[in-house]
Amino acid sequence: MIRSELIQKISEENPHLFQRDVERIVNTIFDEIIEAMARGDRVELRGFGAFSVKKRDARTGRNPRTGESVPVEEKHVPFFKTGKLLRDRLNGG
C-alpha cells in the first residue's frame, strides 16, 4: 500500500469530502508525527505503535573502502516500536 492508495481508501469511505481535503488530512497526520519527533517528542498511538527518537552516541567509524578511522558525531534517529494489538494481528491474533 502506498500513500495514494491510502488516500484513495479514505476518500471512498468519506464521499462527502473532496479528495484534496483527504490528501491534506493524510499529509497533516504524517507531517505532525515528523514534526513531533523533530522536537524530540514521542508519538504514542495505542494499538498501532509508538514513534520515538533515540540518541546514538558519538563513535569512531571507519571508511569501509579505505579502512581509515573517521569520527562520527552524536546523532538522533527515529525509532518505531510496534504496538501489542498490531503485533498480535500480524500473528493471526
Next chain:
Amino acid sequence: MSDNTLTRMDLSEAVFREVGLSRNESAQLVEGVLQHMSDALARGETVKISSFGTFSVRDKAARVGRNPKTGDEVPIHPRRVLTFRPSHLMKERVAQGNKG
C-alpha cells in the same frame, strides 16, 4: 529534548486545525488512517508512505531462546514482525531538530 508524548488526540487536533472538520470527524479520520495501515500490514502488505517511511512485515524463523533469569531454554515459535524504515526526510528532520 522536550520529552512530551503526543497521542491520537494531538493528531486529530492538528487535522481539526488544518481542515476545519469537526473534532469528532477529525478523530475518526485519524483512526481510519491507522486502521487501513494496520489492515494492510495484517494482510502481509508493505505500507510505503513517501517522505515518511516504509513499514514492512518480516518472517522470523523459530529459534531456541533462553530465560535470562533462570537460564532455561524456551522455544521461540516462528513469527511475523513489523519493521519501520524511516525516509531520508524523516531521518534528516529528526537529526537536525535534535542537534546540540
